[in-house]
Amino acid sequence: MIRTGIRNGTTIALFALLGLVPVVTSAPYVIFVLNTVAINIILVLALNYILGFAGQVFLGTIAFFAVASYTYGLLFMKLGWGFWISLPFAIVVTGLLSLLMGIPTLRVRGAYLALMSMGFIIVVGDVLKNWMSFTGGVWGIPGIPRPVLGSFVLVENLHMFYLCWAFAFGLAWLTLLVEDSRFGRAFKAVRDDQLAVEMVGVSSTYLKVLAFVLCGVYTGIAGALFASFNVFISPEIFTFNYNAIFLCMLVVGGLSSVPGSVLGAILLTAAIEVLRPLKEKYLTVFALLIILIMLFEPGGLVVFIENAVQLCRRLWGSSKKPAPSGEDARG
């Protein structure tokens, strides 16, 4: 059983480390990658709701991400709405889309759901490519302005990073609150045994759709942040490969674990940069990584950290037991 204290501590420590990187180095390249890390964290947390907590093999989050980015970009460019108005709209649109998608798709399970979700990616990609007059087709939307805080424009990537970091941290914390609530417990119950959930009088479809909508909301935020950070969006960005990367991040970091999602996003985003010379072949390395993880620690890399922390505590001879009531404080 993963102790709540260690889980929360690891999450905070990872975000603290991430937030301190710009203090050590402010190389433009590093700052650029850090932005991507923060946005990827949000995307992996989103996927974790469906794939990790609720255990549904839905692999179409990249489509939600694309829709969110485009919603944000189009509202900003066509209607001139600022960040703080376009962001909630991007969230609402993606949330509604996930609700619409969730109700029919969640009637199927396992491989069928996985296939449907891939179809969803293709449909969204084709719409973005071919609806020239609205989405700009393959040329995408260039020149999306940066957000404004009061009178301060976040032109610098460093400032943008702290905005993304704050959102990622806030959403990670929110995920922990959900995990400890009765809803987090119910998501996991659906993953373990759907029929048994129904036999305690709870609709498993309701829970799955709820996990879906949460995923949509998180992805909506990530999409808006991405569009404003990257300044340019096009259908080329939202590919199957990018989608596969979230999946790797989640599995390698730790499925169904918040610190695991964060760790996976940090490590693999860094790994992509290191493996740049391999071009597209870096995915082979990721595939190998997934196989190794599945063989040796299906709980993900985060388990090693948690075990190490527990071992340190024991070596320190601390007799303090973690407060047992912490995890039940919410319903």
Added chain:
Amino acid sequence: MASLLEVRNISKHFGGVKAVDGLSFDIPQGGLQAIIGPNGSGKTTCINLITGCYHLTGGAVSFSGQRIDGLSRERIVQTGLARTFQNLRLFETLTVLDHVLMGQFRHSRVDFLRTILGTRASKRESRDALERSWDLLELVGLKDKARVLAKSLPYGPRRLLEIARALATRPTLLFLDEPAAGMSEEEIDRVIDLVRTIQKRGLTILLIEHRMRLVMNVSEHIIVLNYGKKIAEGSAKEIQENQEVITAYLGTQHEKLG
């Protein structure tokens, strides 16, 4: 006396196999009835039909005067039915305590946002749920195992946890599907005690069981199934003397071939 559960002429056919075939029975309020029968006689199928796990091929089921056949599974349970599973369906990655909390999920009234924000109402609600959970774990004797993951429980306690989770939904009618299967004599004594205690609290129980010691000990009324049909019904004594039941269980003595 009005029946709590009325089962009328229900059937379930799997292709050509008639697992349950035109079965009717009543369960009165507050009683403890048992369904017995040889392997494959349709006992568990019968529970699966009533609780909506399988769709009926034909027939009707009423609970507290309300038709429940055709409702979704969760709606059926929400009318006040609860069950355990013969082949154990626990939430493997959840703790024992989580199971009883999950059993109470449907009684929570505080919505998602308020729960996550931790409003006063949601805190009160979860405190109450936790309190009831401890009571239930005490009742089934799993209080000291509350923080243990379900997958690391031994067999006997798993069965008890099934019962605790079902009770957590606060049912008026409880189906126990072979609660003593695979248990030691000692553990069966515990189940007998538990069943009696639950019944005293005013629950109506329908017991499906193989272990005759348990059935004959606690049930007031027994229904015997064979090949998906009711072949006898009555008190424990009547059933024990019923020729057709003896035949179903032990077979008939055929004339020796000369």
